[in-house]
Amino acid sequence: MSLIQIHDLTRRYVMGTETVHALRGVSLSIERGEYIAIMGPSGSGKSTLMNLLGCLDSPSSGYYELNGVNVAHMDDNELAEIRNREIGFVFQSFNLLPRSDSLHNVELPLIYAGMPSEERREKAIQTLTHVGLAERMHHKPNELSGGQRQRVAVARALVNNPSIVLADEPTGNLDSRTGEEILGLFETLSRKGNTIIVVTHEEDVAQHARRIIRIRDGLIAADEVNPHPRAAMKFAQEQSALTLNG
Amino acid sequence: MTLLSEFKESVIIAWAALRANKLRAGLTTLGIVIGIVSVTLMGTAITGLNAAFKKSLAGISADTLFIQRFSWMTGETEWRLSRNRREITLQNARDVERLATLAAAVAVESQGNGTVSVGRKQARGVWVEGNDENSLLVRGLSLSSGRWLTESDVQSGRPVCVLGSYLAERFFPYGGAVGSKVKLNDMNLEVIGVMEKQGSFFTGFNLDNQIVLPITRFTRDFSRWPDFTIQVKVRDLSQMEDAKEELRGIMRKLRRVPPDKADDFAINQQDALINFFNAVGGSIAAVGLFISGLSLFVGGIGIMNIMFVSVAERTKEIGIRKAIGAKRRTILVQFLVEAATITLGAGILGLLIAWPLTLVVDKFLAASMPWWLVGVALVVSVLTGVVSGFLPAWRAARMNPVDALRAD
Ligand SMILES: Nc1ncnc2c1ncn2[C@@H]1O[C@H](COP(=O)(O)OP(=O)(O)OP(=O)(O)O)[C@@H](O)[C@H]1O
Ligand SMILES: [Mg+2]
Numbered sequence: 204m205s206l207i208q209i210h211d212l213t214r215r216y217v218m219g220t221e222t223v224h225a226l227r228g229v230s231l232s233i234e235r236g237e238y239i240a241i242m243g244p245s246g247s248g249k250s251t252l253m254n255l256l257g258c259l260d261s262p263s264s265g266y267y268e269l270n271g272v273n274v275a276h277m278d279d280n281e282l283a284e285i286r287n288r289e290i291g292f293v294f295q296s297f298n299l300l301p302r303s304d305s306l307h308n309v310e311l312p313l314i315y316a317g318m319p320s321e322e323r324r325e326k327a328i329q330t331l332t333h334v335g336l337a338e339r340m341h342h343k344p345n346e347l348s349g350g351q352r353q354r355v356a357v358a359r360a361l362v363n364n365p366s367i368v369l370a371d372e373p374t375g376n377l378d379s380r381t382g383e384e385i386l387g388l389f390e391t392l393s394r395k396g397n398t399i400i401v402v403t404h405e406e407d408v409a410q411h412a413r414r415i416i417r418i419r420d421g422l423i424a425a426d427e428v429n430p431h432p433r434a435a436m437k438f439a440q441e442q443s444a445l446t447l448n449g
Numbered sequence: 450m451t452l453l454s455e456f457k458e459s460v461i462i463a464w465a466a467l468r469a470n471k472l473r474a475g476l477t478t479l480g481i482v483i484g485i486v487s488v489t490l491m492g493t494a495i496t497g498l499n500a501a502f503k504k505s506l507a508g509i510s511a512d513t514l515f516i517q518r519f520s521w522m523t524g525e526t527e528w529r530l531s532r533n534r535r536e537i538t539l540q541n542a543r544d545v546e547r548l549a550t551l552a553a554a555v556a557v558e559s560q561g562n563g564t565v566s567v568g569r570k571q572a573r574g575v576w577v578e579g580n581d582e583n584s585l586l587v588r589g590l591s592l593s594s595g596r597w598l599t600e601s602d603v604q605s606g607r608p609v610c611v612l613g614s615y616l617a618e619r620f621f622p623y624g625g626a627v628g629s630k631v632k633l634n635d636m637n638l639e640v641i642g643v644m645e646k647q648g649s650f651f652t653g654f655n656l657d658n659q660i661v662l663p664i665t666r667f668t669r670d671f672s673r674w675p676d677f678t679i680q681v682k683v684r685d686l687s688q689m690e691d692a693k694e695e696l697r698g699i700m701r702k703l704r705r706v707p708p709d710k711a712d713d714f715a716i717n718q719q720d721a722l723i724n725f726f727n728a729v730g731g732s733i734a735a736v737g738l739f740i741s742g743l744s745l746f747v748g749g750i751g752i753m754n755i756m757f758v759s760v761a762e763r764t765k766e767i768g769i770r771k772a773i774g775a776k777r778r779t780i781l782v783q784f785l786v787e788a789a790t791i792t793l794g795a796g797i798l799g800l801l802i803a804w805p806l807t808l809v810v811d812k813f814l815a816a817s818m819p820w821w822l823v824g825v826a827l828v829v830s831v832l833t834g835v836v837s838g839f840l841p842a843w844r845a846a847r848m849n850p851v852d853a854l855r856a857d
Contacts, residue, residue: 254851257772259771259772259850259851259854260849260850260851279776279777280776280777280778283771283774283775283776283777284774284776286771286772286773286774287773287774288774292772292773294854298765298768298769298772298854299769300766300769300770302465302466302469303465311770311773312773312774314454314455314458315455315770315773315774315775315776315779316774317454317455318454319454320454359773363774
């Protein structure tokens with residue numbers, strides 16, 4: 204059974220008299236443990252697709268089965284629960300809570316999952332350590348570099364052991380070196396069996412994935428295996444491998 | 450479990466949000482603080498008022514019926530209707546005494562105002578009472594020296610009097626009142642007794658500033674056509690209603706009221722007075738609480754406003770929380786807790802300010818802030834927060850996560 208199965212998914216935005224067809228009928232099947240890049244020009248519907256895959260939004264029509272559950276017609280609260288349990292988000296602009304320190308940011312999904320505080324804290328510390336931020340637990344986002352912020356975001360996405368990590372332009376706000384670091388982190392996670400979907404419009408970034416889906420005008424234009432995934436730069440790999448094993 | 454940790458999280462967020470906007474939260478709080486201060490003060494004043502009423506009324510004996518021309522509780526229309534009633538006469542009193550079977554004692558009484566003097570010393574506006582030999586018992590008075598009016602004093606209308614303690618002290622500060630002469634207007638009276646101190650009636654009316662003389666002397670030399678009150682002390686409190694009915698029958702017969710006409714007199718009693726006072730006190734309380742509640746309401750609108758601003762400013766945060774699994778309920782609770790935290794803080798501050806002010810109220814009303822009022826004030830402030838925070842919180846809870854995340 205596939206982790207994700209979508210069939211003829213559409214999303215329309217109605218704005219007054221005008222209707223924008225952001226997705227015109229997308230069918231996909233994603234297996235557990237895949238590392239996928241979704242590519243396409245600006246306005247092609249990448250983020251729209253990602254919002255649907257991440258259960259942040261509901262499709263106008265079509266079928267979506269996540270982990271054996273049909274989620275296309277779930278209500279707000281049910282979707283919130285699915286997001287909490289199954290999905291980890293990484294955003295371009297980090298989207299951390301500015302007034303909370305790293306630890307609290309990472310703990311948040313566990314709070315909403317109702318985990319007891321002792322266990323929750325331990326889990327959050329462990330995950331922060333894995334992304335190499337053991338020393339930055341009590342720093343607020345504005346006391347961290349962009350790369351470090353994105354690592355906190357990755358830790359937050361991972362802390363609930365989600366079925367999928369969804370990243371929308373995760374390197375968009377980072378310089379290339381720090382971007383490589385994050386991609387290295389993804390590679391290591393992927394090797395450990397996590398399912399990762401990265402949305403990007405940069406060919407360089409997409410080349411790290413093992414499967415590349417290209418979108419144009421709300422339709423899948425190409426869906427192909429990447430025969431030679433690019434390894435993240437040596438130093439980044441080493442660093443994240445080190446922290447992840449340590 | 451989940452709810453509790455969500456709640457704890459909400460409190461933490463609320464504090465962080467408030468700390469981040471200290472000045473704004475402080476200014477918003479002001480409205481609630483003022484509201485709570487005025488509600489608390491009003492509550493304290495009302496409690497004091499009630500206590501004062503009760504204390505004053507305790508002096509009036511509960512087992513006494515008062516037959517009078519007018520009811521103690523007449524509205525304006527009733528007053529116009531009863532204005533032309535015939536006076537209660539001395540003869541009525543004599544006959545009631547003779548006919549009433551359920552009465553332990555019957556006294557007749559009339560009152561007025563006069564000037565009392567001894568030599569050059571003068572007291573104006575003294576409460577003048579015409580009484581008979583039964584009045585001591587019926588009015589529940591006691592003497593500190595001398596004696597009360599006797600039957601023969603009353604029958605022959607002797608020029609004697611009993612002084613209230615205030616008058617006695619004023620004219621005879623070194624004692625020796627009994628046996629001395631005083632002048633009531635132009636009338637010379639001999640003091641035969643002095644009453645024990647009674648204190649002042651709630652309104653500040655001094656019960657001890659009174660002079661009592663035989664009712665017969667009163668009607669002869671002081672007030673020609675007085676209005677009499679027949680005071681009937683009933684044998685047993687449980688017979689009050691029966692006694693009232695009996696007296697009604699007697700009075701109607703005595704005054705020859707035709708069966709199809711209403712009473713041309715009234716039978717008053719203390720609990721009716723208490724009820725009346727309670728009703729008056731109740732409306733004072735209602736008006737007072739309404740007015741101070743109004744300031745709380747204005748404060749609540751301030752909270753609502755600030756919460757709308759807070760929700761708008763934190764749209765992104767709401768989006769983030771929703772993306773990682775916060776449900777509608779979670780967001781709703783978060784903002785309600787925030788609003789309630791502001792108003793609870795304001796409530797506590799209000800109580801701290803109100804406390805010394807109630808000590809000032811105490812000077813006039815002998816009222817201290819009752820402990821339950823503290824509880825009520827805190828509950829009210831939390832409720833204000835919850836009620837006024839609801840609309841903004843609901844707006845936050847219903848936000849679409851995609852739209853919310855796009856905000857900056
Ligand atoms: N909330 C919305 N209301 C109306 N139209 C929308 C909305 N969100 C997206 N669209 C439209 O849907 C289309 C797809 O948008 P989407 O955000 O998915 O593009 P994208 O591929 O992510 O682009 P980019 O690379 O610039 O992020 C665009 O034409 C966009 O204008
Ligand atoms: Mg996009």
